[in-house]
Amino acid sequence: KRILVATKNKGKVQEFAHAFAALGIETASLLDYPGIPDIVEDGDTFAANAEIKARAIANTFSLPVLADDSGLCVDALEGAPGVYSARYAGEGASDADNNAKLQRELALRLGDGAGEALSRARFVSALVLYDPATGLRVQAEGEVGGVIVAEPRGSGGFGYDPYFLVPEFAKTMAELTLEEKNAVSHRGKALRALLAQLV
Numbered sequence: 706k707r708i709l710v711a712t713k714n715k716g717k718v719q720e721f722a723h724a725f726a727a728l729g730i731e732t733a734s735l736l737d738y739p740g741i742p743d744i745v746e747d748g749d750t751f752a753a754n755a756e757i758k759a760r761a762i763a764n765t766f767s768l769p770v771l772a773d774d775s776g777l778c779v780d781a782l783e784g785a786p787g788v789y790s791a792r793y794a795g796e797g798a799s800d801a802d803n804n805a806k807l808q809r810e811l812a813l814r815l816g817d818g819a820g821e822a823l824s825r826a827r828f829v830s831a832l833v834l835y836d837p838a839t840g841l842r843v844q845a846e847g848e849v850g851g852v853i854v855a856e857p858r859g860s861g862g863f864g865y866d867p868y869f870l871v872p873e874f875a876k877t878m879a880e881l882t883l884e885e886k887n888a889v890s891h892r893g894k895a896l897r898a899l900l901a902q903l904v
């Protein structure tokens with residue numbers, strides 16, 4: 706059994722590979738197919754963008770495709786960066802650029818002295834599984850609440866993880882193992898909700 710994850714994001718690839726390995730399912734991703742052009746993700750919602758990615762890639766490959774669109778929504782920033790999470794600091798921005806912009810925006814909004822806990826936030830993941838051979842299409846969403854901290858902690862994960870404190874662990878997402886992150890994350894929850902619809 707094999708599934709193509711429609712992503713070029715190495716962090717997502719690792720998390721899905723780990724979760725599907727436990728189910729005896731092999732994953733491939735767009736990192737295995739260099740040269741696939743970037744997909745224009747112009748939807749207004751995570752779900753709309755996941756749908757766009759799943760369909761675009763399913764039309765190129767005749768394989769079941771799983772797409773993830775995800776991001777960080779920060780209360781004090783009225784839900785930003787949201788669907789713009791990957792390009793918060795501009796097109797092609799690095800994780801470091803995006804995190805720097807997040808800290809700047811929060812400091813502007815909250816002022817200095819906001820302390821360790823800068824703002825409540827949540828990660829959201831929308832998944833679409835689409836099999837062009839059978840027409841099967843399933844979608845699911847997951848989210849996890851947390852707090853944005855001023856100083857990064859941990860070296861795991863990707864993206865905003867070093868700044869996202871998970872209260873029940875008293876650790877940032879980047880301080881969790883892959884297994885722990887999948888157990889609590891927006892992506893892990895969305896995946897379990899998706900799989901529950903397939904049985």
Ligand code: ITT
Nearest residue numbers: 712713714773774775776777790791863864865866
């Ligand atoms: P693909 O479209 O190729 O999947 P992408 O990184 O562009 O890769 P998105 O458009 O869904 O994917 O943007 C997701 C961004 O949200 C991602 O780049 C991170 O900045 C952030 N993000 C999503 N999930 C995250 C997580 O688990 N930990 C940290 N940051 C996350």
